Amino acid sequence: MKSQLIVCMILILAIFAIPAHAGCGKWVVRDNTDFLKDPIFDEAMESSTGSSATVNPDGSPRVNSSAEEKIEKMANDNVAAEKKAPSIDLAGKWMVSLQNRSIDLILIQSGDRLQGYGTLLEKASDTPATATGTISDEGISLDVKLVQQKKDYRLDLALVKDGLQGSYQLYEMETLEENGNATATRS
Numbered sequence: 001m002k003s004q005l006i007v008c009m010i011l012i013l014a015i016f017a018i019p020a021h022a023g024c025g026k027w028v029v030r031d032n033t034d035f036l037k038d039p040i041f042d043e044a045m046e047s048s049t050g051s052s053a054t055v056n057p058d059g060s061p062r063v064n065s066s067a068e069e070k071i072e073k074m075a076n077d078n079v080a081a082e083k084k085a086p087s088i089d090l091a092g093k094w095m096v097s098l099q100n101r102s103i104d105l106i107l108i109q110s111g112d113r114l115q116g117y118g119t120l121l122e123k124a125s126d127t128p129a130t131a132t133g134t135i136s137d138e139g140i141s142l143d144v145k146l147v148q149q150k151k152d153y154r155l156d157l158a159l160v161k162d163g164l165q166g167s168y169q170l171y172e173m174e175t176l177e178e179n180g181n182a183t184a185t186r187s
Helices: 002-022 039-049 066-082
Strands: 092-098 101-110 113-122 125-135 140-146 151-160 163-172 175-186
Touching: 092 163, 101 125, 113 140, 151 175
Parallel strands: none
Antiparallel strands: 092 101, 092 175, 101 113, 113 125, 125 140, 140 151, 151 163, 163 175
């Protein structure tokens, strides 16, 4: 009787254990769907978040009026107009002159965004740097970070003839350590 009870318990445990591991770790791949273009997912997202959504983010029922749709369209048009490419091209090699030092940068421009890399040339040392920034009607804003030294140069520049002129601020561990004039020329 005791052996039958043990065998019965083993069989019950086996029944519970087999289905539990049967599907674990297996991927279900739909052969007709590209993960970047999934019409089922896109339709579900549009119906829940797009202009045809029936509920606001706070859970209240959404009522679309023609005035609301016009405002939404105007806002979308303004965003598209703001994202147009600026008329200046800053991509390329630049030499930024600061007080007693300079930064040799290679900038890459994508619309109104800048990013790049380079080297801070100070005394007899070269320190790697990364740069990010934006271009606007007011000017060029550029952040140059020195990861090894935990320094951050924040430059505010304007286009003057063939170069850039403006000011910089040097932050060391988020504390303003120095500021002064900055000029940049293509190298």
